Amino acid sequence: MGTDNQLAVSLATIEGRNSNAIDRLAMALNTLLADMFALYLKTKNFHWHVGGPNFRDYHLLLDAQANMVFATTDAIAERVRKIGARTVRSVGDIARMQRLADNDAEVVSAQDMLRELQDDNAALVIHLKAAHRLCEQADDIASASLIETWVDEAEQRVWFLSEATRA
Numbered sequence: 001m002g003t004d005n006q007l008a009v010s011l012a013t014i015e016g017r018n019s020n021a022i023d024r025l026a027m028a029l030n031t032l033l034a035d036m037f038a039l040y041l042k043t044k045n046f047h048w049h050v051g052g053p054n055f056r057d058y059h060l061l062l063d064a065q066a067n068m069v070f071a072t073t074d075a076i077a078e079r080v081r082k083i084g085a086r087t088v089r090s091v092g093d094i095a096r097m098q099r100l101a102d103n104d105a106e107v108v109s110a111q112d113m114l115r116e117l118q119d120d121n122a123a124l125v126i127h128l129k130a131a132h133r134l135c136e137q138a139d140d141i142a143s144a145s146l147i148e149t150w151v152d153e154a155e156q157r158v159w160f161l162s163e164a165t166r167a
Protein backbone atom coordinates (compact mmCIF):
# COMPACT_ATOMS: atom_id res chain seq x y z
CA MET A 1 0.00 0.00 0.00
CA GLY A 2 1.44 3.38 -1.01
CA THR A 3 1.74 6.47 1.13
CA ASP A 4 -1.19 8.16 -0.57
CA ASN A 5 -3.46 5.18 -0.05
CA GLN A 6 -2.37 5.12 3.59
CA LEU A 7 -3.22 8.80 3.87
CA ALA A 8 -6.66 8.21 2.36
CA VAL A 9 -7.23 5.28 4.72
CA SER A 10 -6.06 7.26 7.76
CA LEU A 11 -8.39 10.15 6.88
CA ALA A 12 -11.21 7.67 6.55
CA THR A 13 -10.30 6.02 9.85
CA ILE A 14 -9.80 9.20 11.84
CA GLU A 15 -12.92 10.91 10.64
CA GLY A 16 -15.07 7.87 10.14
CA ARG A 17 -15.19 8.51 6.42
CA ASN A 18 -15.73 5.92 3.74
CA SER A 19 -12.45 5.45 1.84
CA ASN A 20 -14.25 4.00 -1.19
CA ALA A 21 -16.37 7.15 -1.32
CA ILE A 22 -13.23 9.30 -1.10
CA ASP A 23 -11.66 7.31 -3.96
CA ARG A 24 -14.77 7.84 -6.08
CA LEU A 25 -14.77 11.55 -5.30
CA ALA A 26 -11.05 11.87 -6.13
CA MET A 27 -11.71 10.17 -9.49
CA ALA A 28 -14.62 12.53 -10.15
CA LEU A 29 -12.51 15.57 -9.25
CA ASN A 30 -9.66 14.43 -11.51
CA THR A 31 -12.10 13.94 -14.38
CA LEU A 32 -13.51 17.42 -13.73
CA LEU A 33 -9.95 18.74 -13.78
CA ALA A 34 -9.39 17.18 -17.22
CA ASP A 35 -12.66 18.77 -18.41
CA MET A 36 -11.60 22.16 -17.05
CA PHE A 37 -8.25 22.02 -18.86
CA ALA A 38 -10.00 20.95 -22.09
CA LEU A 39 -12.55 23.76 -21.71
CA TYR A 40 -9.83 26.27 -20.88
CA LEU A 41 -7.89 25.46 -24.04
CA LYS A 42 -11.01 25.43 -26.23
CA THR A 43 -12.10 28.79 -24.84
CA LYS A 44 -8.62 30.22 -25.49
CA ASN A 45 -8.62 28.64 -28.97
CA PHE A 46 -11.88 30.48 -29.74
CA HIS A 47 -10.56 33.68 -28.09
CA TRP A 48 -7.61 33.54 -30.49
CA HIS A 49 -9.55 32.55 -33.63
CA VAL A 50 -12.92 34.29 -33.33
CA GLY A 51 -13.74 36.83 -36.03
CA GLY A 52 -16.55 38.91 -37.46
CA PRO A 53 -18.61 41.98 -36.54
CA ASN A 54 -18.59 41.38 -32.76
CA PHE A 55 -14.91 40.44 -32.71
CA ARG A 56 -13.87 42.65 -29.82
CA ASP A 57 -16.80 41.72 -27.55
CA TYR A 58 -16.41 38.00 -28.18
CA HIS A 59 -12.61 38.12 -27.94
CA LEU A 60 -12.85 39.77 -24.50
CA LEU A 61 -15.76 37.63 -23.27
CA LEU A 62 -13.90 34.42 -24.12
CA ASP A 63 -10.71 35.62 -22.45
CA ALA A 64 -12.61 36.40 -19.24
CA GLN A 65 -14.28 32.98 -19.35
CA ALA A 66 -10.98 31.19 -20.03
CA ASN A 67 -9.40 32.91 -17.02
CA MET A 68 -12.35 31.87 -14.83
CA VAL A 69 -12.02 28.24 -15.95
CA PHE A 70 -8.23 28.20 -15.54
CA ALA A 71 -8.53 29.54 -11.99
CA THR A 72 -10.42 26.38 -10.98
CA THR A 73 -7.66 23.99 -12.06
CA ASP A 74 -5.17 24.53 -9.24
CA ALA A 75 -7.94 24.42 -6.63
CA ILE A 76 -9.28 21.13 -8.01
CA ALA A 77 -5.84 19.48 -8.18
CA GLU A 78 -4.95 20.61 -4.66
CA ARG A 79 -8.34 19.46 -3.34
CA VAL A 80 -7.55 15.99 -4.73
CA ARG A 81 -4.20 16.03 -2.91
CA LYS A 82 -5.84 17.21 0.31
CA ILE A 83 -8.14 14.17 0.34
CA GLY A 84 -5.11 11.91 -0.07
CA ALA A 85 -5.24 11.03 -3.76
CA ARG A 86 -3.01 11.83 -6.73
CA THR A 87 -3.93 14.07 -9.64
CA VAL A 88 -3.10 14.63 -13.32
CA ARG A 89 0.52 14.73 -14.48
CA SER A 90 0.38 15.53 -18.18
CA VAL A 91 -1.54 16.56 -21.26
CA GLY A 92 -1.77 12.81 -21.96
CA ASP A 93 -3.55 12.26 -18.63
CA ILE A 94 -5.97 15.06 -19.49
CA ALA A 95 -6.66 13.67 -22.97
CA ARG A 96 -7.40 10.22 -21.54
CA MET A 97 -9.86 11.57 -18.97
CA GLN A 98 -11.61 14.57 -20.56
CA ARG A 99 -15.30 14.23 -21.41
CA LEU A 100 -15.63 17.59 -23.21
CA ALA A 101 -14.47 17.18 -26.82
CA ASP A 102 -11.70 19.24 -28.40
CA ASN A 103 -12.45 21.32 -31.49
CA ASP A 104 -9.56 21.13 -33.96
CA ALA A 105 -11.48 22.67 -36.87
CA GLU A 106 -9.53 25.16 -38.97
CA VAL A 107 -12.44 27.60 -39.20
CA VAL A 108 -15.46 27.88 -36.86
CA SER A 109 -18.06 30.67 -37.09
CA ALA A 110 -18.39 32.96 -34.07
CA GLN A 111 -21.96 31.76 -33.46
CA ASP A 112 -20.89 28.10 -33.56
CA MET A 113 -18.05 28.84 -31.13
CA LEU A 114 -20.39 30.44 -28.62
CA ARG A 115 -23.03 27.71 -28.95
CA GLU A 116 -20.44 24.96 -28.53
CA LEU A 117 -19.05 26.59 -25.39
CA GLN A 118 -22.58 27.04 -24.07
CA ASP A 119 -23.21 23.29 -24.52
CA ASP A 120 -19.84 22.41 -22.94
CA ASN A 121 -20.50 24.60 -19.91
CA ALA A 122 -24.01 23.18 -19.55
CA ALA A 123 -22.52 19.66 -19.63
CA LEU A 124 -19.95 20.76 -17.08
CA VAL A 125 -22.75 21.83 -14.71
CA ILE A 126 -24.19 18.30 -14.92
CA HIS A 127 -20.76 16.76 -14.20
CA LEU A 128 -20.16 19.17 -11.31
CA LYS A 129 -23.51 18.28 -9.75
CA ALA A 130 -22.69 14.56 -10.08
CA ALA A 131 -19.39 15.14 -8.25
CA HIS A 132 -21.24 17.17 -5.61
CA ARG A 133 -23.44 14.17 -4.82
CA LEU A 134 -20.29 12.11 -4.12
CA CYS A 135 -19.12 14.69 -1.55
CA GLU A 136 -21.88 13.80 0.86
CA GLN A 137 -20.97 10.09 0.78
CA ALA A 138 -17.33 11.07 1.40
CA ASP A 139 -18.35 13.54 4.13
CA ASP A 140 -16.29 16.17 2.28
CA ILE A 141 -17.98 19.53 2.85
CA ALA A 142 -14.97 21.49 1.58
CA SER A 143 -15.09 19.88 -1.89
CA ALA A 144 -18.87 20.37 -1.90
CA SER A 145 -18.47 24.07 -1.14
CA LEU A 146 -15.88 24.58 -3.89
CA ILE A 147 -18.04 22.69 -6.41
CA GLU A 148 -21.02 24.91 -5.56
CA THR A 149 -18.95 27.96 -6.56
CA TRP A 150 -17.85 26.29 -9.79
CA VAL A 151 -21.48 25.46 -10.64
CA ASP A 152 -22.39 29.12 -10.19
CA GLU A 153 -19.48 30.19 -12.43
CA ALA A 154 -20.36 27.63 -15.13
CA GLU A 155 -24.00 28.78 -15.04
CA GLN A 156 -22.82 32.37 -15.43
CA ARG A 157 -20.83 31.36 -18.53
CA VAL A 158 -23.90 29.56 -19.94
CA TRP A 159 -26.00 32.68 -19.32
CA PHE A 160 -23.53 35.06 -20.99
CA LEU A 161 -23.05 32.74 -23.97
CA SER A 162 -26.80 32.21 -24.41
CA GLU A 163 -27.44 35.98 -24.35
CA ALA A 164 -24.61 36.58 -26.80
CA THR A 165 -26.10 34.08 -29.27
CA ARG A 166 -29.73 35.17 -28.89
CA ALA A 167 -31.30 36.27 -32.16
Ligand SMILES: [Fe+2]
Residues within 6 Å of the ligand: 047, 063
Ligand atom coordinates in the same frame (compact mmCIF):
# COMPACT_ATOMS: atom_id res chain seq x y z
FE1 LIG B 1 -5.41 37.04 -25.29
